[in-house]
Amino acid sequence: MRPNSKLSLIALVAVALAFAATIARAQDPLPSWNDGPTKKAITAFVGEVTREGFPNYVTPAERIATFDNDGTLWAEQPMYFQFIFALDRVKALAPQHPEWKDKEPFASLLRGDMKGVLAGGEKSVAELVMATHAGMTTEEFEQIVKNWVATAKHPRTGRPYTEMVYQPMLELLAYLRANGFKTFIVSGGGIDFMRPWTERVYGIPPEQVVGSSIKTKYEIRDGKSALVRLPELNFIDDKTGKPIGINSHIGRRPIAAFGNSDGDQQMLEWTQGSGARLMMLVHHDDAVREWAYGAESKIGTFSDALMAEAKKSGWVVISMKKDWKIIFPFEGK
Amino acid sequence: MRPNSKLSLIALVAVALAFAATIARAQDPLPSWNDGPTKKAITAFVGEVTREGFPNYVTPAERIATFDNDGTLWAEQPMYFQFIFALDRVKALAPQHPEWKDKEPFASLLRGDMKGVLAGGEKSVAELVMATHAGMTTEEFEQIVKNWVATAKHPRTGRPYTEMVYQPMLELLAYLRANGFKTFIVSGGGIDFMRPWTERVYGIPPEQVVGSSIKTKYEIRDGKSALVRLPELNFIDDKTGKPIGINSHIGRRPIAAFGNSDGDQQMLEWTQGSGARLMMLVHHDDAVREWAYGAESKIGTFSDALMAEAKKSGWVVISMKKDWKIIFPFEGK
Numbered sequence: 265m266r267p268n269s270k271l272s273l274i275a276l277v278a279v280a281l282a283f284a285a286t287i288a289r290a291q292d293p294l295p296s297w298n299d300g301p302t303k304k305a306i307t308a309f310v311g312e313v314t315r316e317g318f319p320n321y322v323t324p325a326e327r328i329a330t331f332d333n334d335g336t337l338w339a340e341q342p343m344y345f346q347f348i349f350a351l352d353r354v355k356a357l358a359p360q361h362p363e364w365k366d367k368e369p370f371a372s373l374l375r376g377d378m379k380g381v382l383a384g385g386e387k388s389v390a391e392l393v394m395a396t397h398a399g400m401t402t403e404e405f406e407q408i409v410k411n412w413v414a415t416a417k418h419p420r421t422g423r424p425y426t427e428m429v430y431q432p433m434l435e436l437l438a439y440l441r442a443n444g445f446k447t448f449i450v451s452g453g454g455i456d457f458m459r460p461w462t463e464r465v466y467g468i469p470p471e472q473v474v475g476s477s478i479k480t481k482y483e484i485r486d487g488k489s490a491l492v493r494l495p496e497l498n499f500i501d502d503k504t505g506k507p508i509g510i511n512s513h514i515g516r517r518p519i520a521a522f523g524n525s526d527g528d529q530q531m532l533e534w535t536q537g538s539g540a541r542l543m544m545l546v547h548h549d550d551a552v553r554e555w556a557y558g559a560e561s562k563i564g565t566f567s568d569a570l571m572a573e574a575k576k577s578g579w580v581v582i583s584m585k586k587d588w589k590i591i592f593p594f595e596g597k
Numbered sequence: 598m599r600p601n602s603k604l605s606l607i608a609l610v611a612v613a614l615a616f617a618a619t620i621a622r623a624q625d626p627l628p629s630w631n632d633g634p635t636k637k638a639i640t641a642f643v644g645e646v647t648r649e650g651f652p653n654y655v656t657p658a659e660r661i662a663t664f665d666n667d668g669t670l671w672a673e674q675p676m677y678f679q680f681i682f683a684l685d686r687v688k689a690l691a692p693q694h695p696e697w698k699d700k701e702p703f704a705s706l707l708r709g710d711m712k713g714v715l716a717g718g719e720k721s722v723a724e725l726v727m728a729t730h731a732g733m734t735t736e737e738f739e740q741i742v743k744n745w746v747a748t749a750k751h752p753r754t755g756r757p758y759t760e761m762v763y764q765p766m767l768e769l770l771a772y773l774r775a776n777g778f779k780t781f782i783v784s785g786g787g788i789d790f791m792r793p794w795t796e797r798v799y800g801i802p803p804e805q806v807v808g809s810s811i812k813t814k815y816e817i818r819d820g821k822s823a824l825v826r827l828p829e830l831n832f833i834d835d836k837t838g839k840p841i842g843i844n845s846h847i848g849r850r851p852i853a854a855f856g857n858s859d860g861d862q863q864m865l866e867w868t869q870g871s872g873a874r875l876m877m878l879v880h881h882d883d884a885v886r887e888w889a890y891g892a893e894s895k896i897g898t899f900s901d902a903l904m905a906e907a908k909k910s911g912w913v914v915i916s917m918k919k920d921w922k923i924i925f926p927f928e929g930k
Contacts, residue, residue, distance in 0.1 A: 482837035
């Protein structure tokens with residue numbers, strides 16, 4: 265072989281290999297996940313439950329996957345986004361409520377004193393939530409949420425909150441659905457706060473969203489039917505509320521569940537069972553690209569007890585730092 | 598033409614016509630519905646909302662249809678079937694409850710004195726329901742319902758209760774789904790009493806069943822997670838509860854709704870709106886093939902006020918007698 269033709273051959277092989285790698289990347293359903301045991305746990309599980317005739321095969325009807333939202337599908341720092349929504353709404357509504365100037369927690373909030381707001385504890389938070397989430401019809405509230413989502417910007421990135429979603433989790437949702445799964449959100453967040461945008465952002469329709477709720481009252485207003493949102497708690501979809509909410513809305517146990525905090529432990533316990541099951545917890549350990557928090561955090565607490573339970577029960581802990589190539593979709597652009 | 602060949606031609610035309618009629622019947626998605634304005638209302642509505650580019654077109658995601666169960670999809674005479682289930686369960690559980698012999702309403706029931714049972718009114722009914730529906734895990738209750746459905750027989754027809762479903766409504770469910778609709782049950786009946794069999798009988802999966810419920814409590818029992826059913830009411834999915842339940846479980850308004858009694862009025866009001874909508878009420882007017890009852894009935898009350906509302910609002914009243922060729926699937930066999 266002449267040196268020239270040898271070189272050509274090497275060049276040809278190099279081109280072929282590069283081409284093969286491109287094809288492989290294009291076919292990888294989870295391109296933002298680094299190769300390793302975490303990604304492997306997902307693909308092995310999906311392979312197992314979809315292989316007909318094998319012992320761990322699960323019929324499509326039973327392929328239920330549930331996802332927490334805050335900290336699992338989208339970010340939750342510096343505060344739960346729904347709480348930021350409530351704060352924004354108080355400011356927007358203040359002109360119609362002159363009495364708020366002398367009434368806590370509104371007065372502190374309008375002065376920009378967040379410490380003062382939070383001094384009142386849960387009672388203050390509940391007051392802010394009810395003042396901003398109740399009193400209107402369900403359709404009016406939907407429009408308020410849509411307007412906020414379309415205009416509000418995250419304080420750190422300047423991006424709309426619905427862009428602060430995790431690209432690897434979007435790929436995971438799509439991958440599961442492509443394999444016959446029905447994907448649900450099961451979140452401590454407000455059900456009616458999520459539904460106006462989950463279909464567009466996650467491909468999850470309103471009827472597959474489970475969340476916390478306030479009571480509603482049916483009325484005929486000007487000859488038209490309406491549901492009016494009442495300042496009264498109906499259901500808290502957190503901790504033991506998650507299996508209860510799953511049973512109420514879905515009526516069967518999931519075979520895969522994804523969370524990120526102590527509030528998700530019972531959902532993962534409820535999912536765990538005989539046969540192939542996948543329980544995963546997103547761990548926020550990337551202070552550079554996202555945030556690093558866990559046991560000490562009030563938001564999205566990932567306690568040492570939860571970590572111990574995960575180890576004991578074989579739940580997979582996802583390291584955002586090690587397992588994810590990119591965090592947010594806009595990084596890839 | 599010779600007489601012979603003329604006869605052959607007539608025979609050929611007759612055969613061709615018969616064949617064409619068979620084809621037409623085979624292609625008719627609603628073969629158990631008599632032709633007429635009721636059937637036409639259904640097919641015209643479906644045609645309208647599925648015709649892309651036309652003003653009343655509705656995207657598949659928004660094609661939500663809700664169905665009451667008792668008296669709309671299956672029979673409800675001589676008593677709601679779930680109440681018969683409760684009575685059967687009291688009898689089955691009696692040996693474990695010697696105290697019931699001296700305690701109402703159990704004592705009357707065990708003596709076969711239904712008047713005595715009902716003398717206690719709603720309170721007695723609630724006691725019977727709680728004694729038979731609470732105290733076990735959700736999975737144990739599911740199995741109890743499955744066993745009852747597999748063995749119990751309707752007192753008049755001797756058929757399993759799940760065969761006492763309306764053939765024309767089964768066709769309607771299938772027809773809507775074939776046209777991109779998502780079909781839901783929205784019933785005053787117990788959500789966990791329906792879910793074990795609705796997928797097999799109606800093609801409606803558990804996550805598309807909305808109903809009344811009792812509260813549950815999350816527990817770890819012998820290292821396994823369980824939801825225990827508590828003797829405490831959670832939600833009544835009837836009258837104004839129907840739009841509330843629809844909003845909670847589905848999160849959007851239906852564009853078609855089907856009921857049969859006063860308990861369904863608010864669901865139909867909630868469905869009514871701009872654009873093409875279909876609201877229908879099954880009227881039990883066939884004393885020969887099913888039962889005839891309405892305004893005076895305690896079960897499935899169809900009051901004069903509801904009939905007036907239907908006329909005023911353009912809701913279609915289905916006459917079982919005139920609109921349905923057969924009532925139950927077993928008639929066709």
